[in-house]
Amino acid sequence: xxxxxxxxxxxxxxxxxxxxxxxxxxxxxxxxxxxxxxxxxxxxxxxxxxxxxxxxxxxxxxxxxxxxxxxxxxxxxxxxxxxxxxxxxxxxxxxxxxxxxxxxxxxxxxxxxxxxxxxxxxxxxxxxxxxxxxxxxxxxxxxxxxxxxxxxxxxxxxxxxxxxxxx
Amino acid sequence: xxxxxxxxxxxxxxxxxxxxxxxxxxxxxxxxxxxxxxxxxxxxxxxxxxxxxxxxxxxxxxxxxxxxxxxxxxxxxxxxxxxxxxxxxxxxxxxxxxxxxxxxxxxxxxxxxxxxxxxxxxxxxxxxxxxxxxxxxxxxxxxxxxxxxxxxxxxxxxxxxxxxxxxxxxxxxxxxxxxxxxxxxxxxxxxxxxxxxxxxxxxxxxxxxxxxx
Numbered sequence: 549x550x551x552x553x554x555x556x557x558x559x560x561x562x563x564x565x566x567x568x569x570x571x572x573x574x575x576x577x578x579x580x581x582x583x584x585x586x587x588x589x590x591x592x593x594x595x596x597x598x599x600x601x602x603x604x605x606x607x608x609x610x611x612x613x614x615x616x617x618x619x620x621x622x623x624x625x626x627x628x629x630x631x632x633x634x635x636x637x638x639x640x641x642x643x644x645x646x647x648x649x650x651x652x653x654x655x656x657x658x659x660x661x662x663x664x665x666x667x668x669x670x671x672x673x674x675x676x677x678x679x680x681x682x683x684x685x686x687x688x689x690x691x692x693x694x695x696x697x698x699x700x701x702x703x704x705x706x707x708x709x710x711x712x713x714x715x
Numbered sequence: 716x717x718x719x720x721x722x723x724x725x726x727x728x729x730x731x732x733x734x735x736x737x738x739x740x741x742x743x744x745x746x747x748x749x750x751x752x753x754x755x756x757x758x759x760x761x762x763x764x765x766x767x768x769x770x771x772x773x774x775x776x777x778x779x780x781x782x783x784x785x786x787x788x789x790x791x792x793x794x795x796x797x798x799x800x801x802x803x804x805x806x807x808x809x810x811x812x813x814x815x816x817x818x819x820x821x822x823x824x825x826x827x828x829x830x831x832x833x834x835x836x837x838x839x840x841x842x843x844x845x846x847x848x849x850x851x852x853x854x855x856x857x858x859x860x861x862x863x864x865x866x867x868x869x870x871x872x873x874x875x876x877x878x879x880x881x882x883x884x885x886x887x888x889x890x891x892x893x894x895x896x897x898x899x900x901x902x903x904x905x906x907x908x909x910x911x912x913x914x915x916x917x918x919x920x921x922x923x924x925x926x927x928x
Contacts, residue, residue: 597733598879599854610721612729616736618743621849625743632742632809636735639806639822642728664728669720671728684739688732690725 575709576602581617581683582713588613588702604706611691611699613706618684626679630658633677633686637662642673652676653708657685663693672696676707685710733880734823741887741904742809744849745829790814793830794928800916816920818913824905826917831898839893843872846891846900850876855887864890866921871899877907886910890921 573593575586578601585602587593591613596603600614620629638644642662650659657678664671674689674696687710689703786799793813799805803826806815811829818824834842851857855876864873871892878885884907892899901921905913 597729598882599733599736610718610725612725614729614732618736618740619853620740620743621852628745628810629739629743631739633735633739635807635809636738636822637732639817640731640735642731664724666724666727667720669724671721671724673728673732684743686736688729690728692721 573604578602578617583617584711584713585615585706586709586711588705591702602706606699606702609692609695609699611689611695611702613687613689613703615706615710616686616688618686620682620684623679623682626684629684630677634660637673650676652704653710655707655710674700674703676703680712730880730883731823734885737878737880737885738823738825738904740853741850741902742811744846744853745811745827745900745902788814788816789927791927795828795924795926797920797925798923800919803916803920818905818909818916821906821909824903824909824913826901826903826913826920829900829902831900833896834893834898835896839898842898843891846889847874850887854878858886866890866892866918867924869894869921869924883907888914888917894926 573587573591575584576593577584581601583601587602587604590608591604591606594603594605594612596612596614597616599618600616602613602615604613605611618629620626634644642664644660644662646659646661648659650657652659655676655678657676660675660677662673662675664673670693672689672691672693674691676687678685687703687707689699689706691699691703786801787796788799788805789796790813795813797814799816802819803816804819806817806825808815808827812827813830814826814828816826831842847857855878857874858877859875861873861875863870869892871890873888873890876887876889878887886903886905886907888903888905890901892901901917903913903917
């Protein structure tokens with residue numbers, strides 16, 4: 549009986565902490581890039597790649613979204629940056645399955661989908677890239693292939709809600 | 716079990732994507748100025764295979780020579796050749812590069828050679844400091860400068876930078892050698908953990924470099 553009560557208390561604590569994390573997931577303001585990035589509902593802000601302006605994780609599925617801003621020397625090297633980025637992924641066994649120009653919200657860019665598989669598990673890696681002034685932006689979503697349909701709208705919501713400060 | 720695999724795969728995918736960003740950044744730094752003016756044809760031809768005339772030369776007589784021929788990298792348009800170090804595979808060069816090698820089984824470790832043209836004597840020091848500034852501005856930290864580094868009789872300056880990606884420390888080693896009005900830039904990008912072994916390959920390849928024009 550004591551054990552059952554303990555387990556119940558533990559479950560309540562876990563549920564409450566989960567709510568607390570969800571509530572903590574406020575938009576991320578980044579002064580350096582002059583940008584605000586909003587996590588989708590039910591996604592938490594995590595520590596991740598230090599080059600990323602924002603890292604979000606879906607608690608249940610472990611799907612992740614990161615937003616990486618890279619200041620380039622000049623906008624005319626963006627092609628070199630993006631093409632080297634994709635070439636490196638391809639050479640690292642990411643299999644490109646789709647690439648198309650898309651507009652999400654007010655942002656026009658290129659969306660590329662890769663499959664990345666190992667030991668019977670396959671990830672879909674969705675990348676939306678765009679250039680703004682001299683900064684190359686990559687929004688990268690990592691999700692299990694069978695769950696992509698569930699989370700792709702969350703990925704698009706991140707892109708849609710990217711707000712740049714004017715000036 | 717599947718959850719552990721998923722976690723590991725996510726972690727690996729993020730790590731690889733992070734490193735791809737760094738390599739894109741390095742290419743972007745190199746990609747400025749003259750390097751971008753190199754013709755598209757040069758990249759598409761995938762330099763590296765020995766030219767037909769060289770292939771038609773005498774059959775190798777000893778295994779050592781066979782190895783040497785197999786590892787010979789020739790770029791007739793850029794006018795150089797070198798011997799590939801063991802464990803390095805031929806890659807497809809990015810825009811503006813004249814050679815690219817990747818460590819076997821480790822695509823993020825790479826050695827790349829680029830050439831910038833129309834840099835006369837007076838512009839050399841400005842070129843080097845502009846190059847250094849660009850790397851510093853995009854987050855690289857210079858950890859060492861080595862003066863008068865001699866590879867096969869060619870003396871250049873060597874710079875070593877550190878950069879973090881997904882919590883891992885990487886090293887970028889850049890050797891700049893001026894030849895007439897050209898700047899030859901060889902860069903090695905390696906995880907710090909394998910820096911010693913990969914640097915030996917980098918040095919070995921540069922020692923074997925010969926100009927053919």
